[in-house]
Amino acid sequence: MKYVKLLYEYIDVFLNFIYPRNIYCILCSASIDRDEEYSICYECKRKLKFIYGKTCEKCGKPLNDLYLINKCNDCVDNTYFFTKAVSCLEYDDLSKKIIYDLKYHKKRYISYHIAEIIYDRLKEENISCFDIIIPVPLHEAKERERSFNQAYLIGKYISKMTEIEVDNKALLRVKNTVTQNKLTKEERMTNLEGAFKVVNKDNINHKNILLVDDVFTTGATVNRCSKILLENGAKRVYVATLATGRNM
Ligand SMILES: [Zn+2]
Ligand SMILES: [Zn+2]
Structure with a gap:
């Protein structure tokens, strides 16, 4: 078998x-x-709802034109450790299909096209000052079960397009957490406590990092990763994801 x-x-x-x-x-x-x-x-x-126009300067979520400031309510209330996050598509059934086909139907070739979309968005947002690309890690048990980490596949293609190194060994997920989307906002925070660990400090020290993932929901996962990367010597963390929700 x-x-x-x-x-x-x-x-x-x-x-x-x-x-x-x-x-x-x-x-x-x-x-x-x-x-x-x-x-x-x-x-x-x-x-597909491509994100353009007014976005939150911190988390990259789309803002409607009635917003008087350039930050969404979430970013006014919360501390995010990353410098800036950008996303390409609004998270809906269609963008979800792209992500699900990659993650659960194992259509790995989709990661190349996701990388293309993210690469173009980074250019639009003038984010080019990163020295290393780090994918949000999966716990090794989950990676074995899925047989790949989708964030690493996307990161690898962004690395080919930008000629900037991708490192999937520096940051590890050491706790096999419950899937975040089943939890409340508070539960998401505690669920992630002690979940990540930096094992190769030398490769992130004084570096600007591009942290890559498929979806930005509440930002709890990328925020936790950013915090630990900064605590371990990283200079700045930028976040790039394919899709994100909209804060009302
Ligand atoms: Zn079509
Ligand atoms: Zn925001």
Whole structure:
């Protein structure tokens, strides 16, 4: 049984390796022109809520034009340790599908297109002054179960695009926490206590870090990672995620 599972994993890796980019839409499977950005068809691109215009200067969530200040209510009330976070899409059923297809349906090739979207957003936001890319780690038990860490796959492609090193060994998740989205805001905070550990201080010392993850919800996870990275000598932490919610 173990060998059959292994065989399927190899087939899966192989199919992901040969998957032709920019032929089918990653969302609806319609055939597309080769020059269509992100391997997403025009219709799906139109439906996705790309974030642009007014955003919170701290957490990157979209703000409606009625906001008089450039910070969302959440960022006025909370202390975030990272310098700035940016996101590309509003989290809804469509952007969720991209993330779920990667994470749970194991369509690894999607990580390349997520990296492309994040890379363009970083350019738009003028975030280029980072020295190292660190993916939000998974606990090793969860990584074994899923067979990959989606944040690391995305980080690896951003690394290829920017030619900046990605390090998935410096920051580890040492506590196998309950999935954050089932918890209240307060529970999320305690759930993450002692969850992360820096094991390679030398590689983060005095460096500006780009922390990468798939979704920014309350920001509790990336905030905890930022705190521990800064406590261990990092200079600044920027956060980049594919999707985020909207604060009312
Ligand atoms: Zn489509
Ligand atoms: Zn904010």
